[in-house]
Amino acid sequence: MEWANDGKSKGGVLAHLERLEIQVNRSRKNLEDPQRAQAVESALGTKIHKLRCLRDELRAEVKQRQARVKASTVNVEPDQTLEISEQEVVERRKENVKAILQAYRFTGLSGKLTSRGVCVCISTAFEGNLLDSYFIDLVIQKPLRIHHHSIPVFIPLEEISAKYLQTNIQHFLFCLCEYLNAYAGRKYQADRLQSDFAAFLAGPLRRNSLCNLLSFTYKVEPQGQSFPFCARLLYKDLTTALPTDVTVTYQGMDALSPAWEEQRASHENLFFSKPLHQVFTSFARKGEKLDMSPVS
Amino acid sequence: MDAQRAEVRALEAEIAALRRACEEPRAAGEDTWRAQKSLREMYQSDSEGWASSKDLRSHLGHLESELLFLSTLTGISVRNYSMKTEDLTNTEKKEKSIMKVLQRHRLSGNCHMITFQLEFQILEIQNKESLSSVITDLNIIMEPTEYSELSEFVSRAEERRDLLMFFRSLHFFVEWCEYRKRTFEHFKEKYPAAVHLPEGAASSCMVVRSACQPGFELVIIWRVQIDEEGRVLPKLDLLPKAPQQALELDRNRVLETAPLSFRALLGALGIEAALESLIKSLCTADYD
Numbered sequence: 001m002e003w004a005n006d007g008k009s010k011g012g013v014l015a016h017l018e019r020l021e022i023q024v025n026r027s028r029k030n031l032e033d034p035q036r037a038q039a040v041e042s043a044l045g046t047k048i049h050k051l052r053c054l055r056d057e058l059r060a061e062v063k064q065r066q067a068r069v070k071a072s073t074v075n076v077e078p079d080q081t082l083e084i085s086e087q088e089v090v091e092r093r094k095e096n097v098k099a100i101l102q103a104y105r106f107t108g109l110s111g112k113l114t115s116r117g118v119c120v121c122i123s124t125a126f127e128g129n130l131l132d133s134y135f136i137d138l139v140i141q142k143p144l145r146i147h148h149h150s151i152p153v154f155i156p157l158e159e160i161s162a163k164y165l166q167t168n169i170q171h172f173l174f175c176l177c178e179y180l181n182a183y184a185g186r187k188y189q190a191d192r193l194q195s196d197f198a199a200f201l202a203g204p205l206r207r208n209s210l211c212n213l214l215s216f217t218y219k220v221e222p223q224g225q226s227f228p229f230c231a232r233l234l235y236k237d238l239t240t241a242l243p244t245d246v247t248v249t250y251q252g253m254d255a256l257s258p259a260w261e262e263q264r265a266s267h268e269n270l271f272f273s274k275p276l277h278q279v280f281t282s283f284a285r286k287g288e289k290l291d292m293s294p295v296s
Numbered sequence: 297m298d299a300q301r302a303e304v305r306a307l308e309a310e311i312a313a314l315r316r317a318c319e320e321p322r323a324a325g326e327d328t329w330r331a332q333k334s335l336r337e338m339y340q341s342d343s344e345g346w347a348s349s350k351d352l353r354s355h356l357g358h359l360e361s362e363l364l365f366l367s368t369l370t371g372i373s374v375r376n377y378s379m380k381t382e383d384l385t386n387t388e389k390k391e392k393s394i395m396k397v398l399q400r401h402r403l404s405g406n407c408h409m410i411t412f413q414l415e416f417q418i419l420e421i422q423n424k425e426s427l428s429s430v431i432t433d434l435n436i437i438m439e440p441t442e443y444s445e446l447s448e449f450v451s452r453a454e455e456r457r458d459l460l461m462f463f464r465s466l467h468f469f470v471e472w473c474e475y476r477k478r479t480f481e482h483f484k485e486k487y488p489a490a491v492h493l494p495e496g497a498a499s500s501c502m503v504v505r506s507a508c509q510p511g512f513e514l515v516i517i518w519r520v521q522i523d524e525e526g527r528v529l530p531k532l533d534l535l536p537k538a539p540q541q542a543l544e545l546d547r548n549r550v551l552e553t554a555p556l557s558f559r560a561l562l563g564a565l566g567i568e569a570a571l572e573s574l575i576k577s578l579c580t581a582d583y584d
Contacts, residue, residue: 058311062314090352098359100363101359103374113361120369
């Protein structure tokens with residue numbers, strides 16, 4: 001996948017984390033250097049004064065608006081007008097922000113700031129099915145460090161972090177997101193095949209933990225005269241949920257009739273282009289249709 | 297000093313809330329704007345009324361900075377979100393310990409210059425062994441709609457109910473569009489006489505003309521495409537224009553093969569260097 005090469009977004013996220021790091025270092029420095037601490041304190045004092053003035057200005061403006069609105073609603077009885085305290089305004093805003101923070105999981109990346117840095121949560125989904133989420137806890141230090149995480153061991157985390165973690169956190173996380181979502185999609189397909197279409201399988205589904213190598217023997221009709229085919233699906237590209245290599249073979253002694261050879265080839269195409277469980281859903285549907293046709 | 301910092305954060309949060317209060321429109325006649333006796337109280341008890349809500353405001357400050365972090369990280373700024381739930385469990389399901397809940401979500405925000413409004417439904421089914429969460433409906437409204445590449449992508453995302461892919465691809469799409477705009481603007485600034493942006497820097501077209509060689513034109517079309525899997529890729533094409541005479545003299549068929557050569561150039565040098573070398577090659581006389 002191509003990355004838009006710019007320093008802007010990197011600056012944004014990294015700058016933010018650096019600011020947090022500075023805050024941590026500052027409080028540590030203040031213990032060590034009282035003279036410097038005093039200078040910082042007086043700077044803060046000035047800032048507080050400025051903010052207080054701004055706040056008073058805004059309060060006055062809000063009060064003016066109040067007076068104007070009140071003047072235009074003369075007929076309303078004073079006791080009928082509800083009052084909200086300034087505290088309620090803040091409370092409401094807080095609830096709103098909390099809800100929005102929860103909603104970020106739908107973008108794929110959400111997280112919380114921690115005392116050390118940030119804990120990012122990566123959500124996964126496949127075709128509208130919301131699947132597992134994984135977390136990664138980052139410590140803001142130079143160099144940026146992963147404190148702990150719940151990423152499965154077969155995802156190439158070290159490789160991805162060596163490439164991106166120190167230079168561009170955003171790319172690091174989006175890249176992980178890609179790998180995890182693809183893995184979750186492959187796993188979902190394999191699970192669905194095993195649970196929903198066990199009747200079609202003549203033998204166990206063999207799979208590895210990364211779910212990128214699957215092999216199984218299947219019949220197009222669970223109880224029928226169809227031949228068993230062996231399928232081997234390889235997903236070389238770990239960022240996709242569709243296979244890169246598909247082989248469907250016939251495990252018999254006799255040669256396949258042309259009709260069956262055609263089927264075998266079409267099956268190969270199906271496995272390339274559609275998710276696994278959808279391929280079997282279409283087998284099931286075709287089977288239903290065959291039941292309805294007269295026996296020849 | 298930490299107390300001072302907390303006060304700064306609380307003041308900032310209060311200022312933000314007051315600013316928002318000033319922005320909210322007045323509803324004529326209705327008491328949407330409630331009278332605030334407590335405002336007076338706030339003036340009087342500067343320190344005492346404040347002490348109790350100090351924690352509240354500094355907590356809000358912390359949450360706001362978390363929000364800022366997430367919006368910077370994802371490139372997506374969520375401005376509003378609400379959810380309603382509806383319990384669909386009936387007595388028959390309860391006996392089998394199956395719970396069904398339908399959630400209706402509403403989410404709106406923007407990704408740079410593109411604003412979106414989403415409404416989606418999630419069906420949660422909890423049985424003894426597991427919990428499944430499925431997006432059963434997804435509606436996406438986007439504006440501005442001048443990015444034609446987006447409408448097809450949006451319909452695909454709605455069809456597949458792939459919310460995560462929608463956001464991920466949107467983020468990369470916008471990044472690429474911004475990069476394209478910055479690149480076009482950069483070249484316009486560097487070669488103001490040669491480079492023309494007939495549809496503006498935010499469009500997909502850049503024209504290179506040489507003052508010394510009128511009649512020759514290189515039109516570069518740079519599209520940002522989103523494929524079936526949601527991957528965002530730039531696609532650049534070169535359309536050279538030349539006077540009839542030049543075409544007749546072009547025995548090596550340079551002009552004919554230019555589009556293909558351009559693709560090769562892109563692969564070798566990357567986008568910026570390829571564009572720069574194109575501009576320089578057409579306008580060598582201008583800049584000698």
